[in-house]
Amino acid sequence: xxSIADFKPGDIATIIGFTGEMELQSRLVEMGFVPxxxxxxxxxxxxxxxxxxxxxxxxxxxxxxxxxxxKVKRFDY
Numbered sequence: 001x002x003s004i005a006d007f008k009p010g011d012i013a014t015i016i017g018f019t020g021e022m023e024l025q026s027r028l029v030e031m032g033f034v035p036x037x038x039x040x041x042x043x044x045x046x047x048x049x050x051x052x053x054x055x056x057x058x059x060x061x062x063x064x065x066x067x068x069x070x071k072v073k074r075f076d077y
Contacts, residue, residue, distance in 0.1 A: 002074070004051060004067040007041045013072035014038050020069035028070065032056055038075055 007013055015037050018025045032055050033039075042052040042059060052061045 001071040004039070004041065004053070004070050004072055005048070005064060007072070007074075009041050009043045012038055012040045012075040014075050015070060015072055017071045018069055019071060020066075024066060024069060028062075028066070031060060031062075032058075033070060039072070 001016065002013075004013065015033055015035050017035055018028060018033075037055060040054040042054055044051050044064075045061075048064050050061045051064055051067045052059055053067075
């Protein structure tokens with residue numbers, strides 16, 4: 001399984017699950033990160049501290065350490 005950190009800006013992926021603490025998983029689900037949803041990697045902040053994602057119809061930035069806990073697969077059109 002890949003994490004968001006393995007993708008480049010412009011790539012689209014489908015969320016398949018999470019790793020890490022339950023508190024983090026709950027916070028991600030509250031922000032709309034649920035399995036089956038497509039996300040687009042918009043850009044990485046310098047030194048990969050943050051990653052900006054487009055999920056549904058809004059943009060969200062999360063820490064790279066949190067992004068590594070979101071397991072995804074590449075979305076093929």
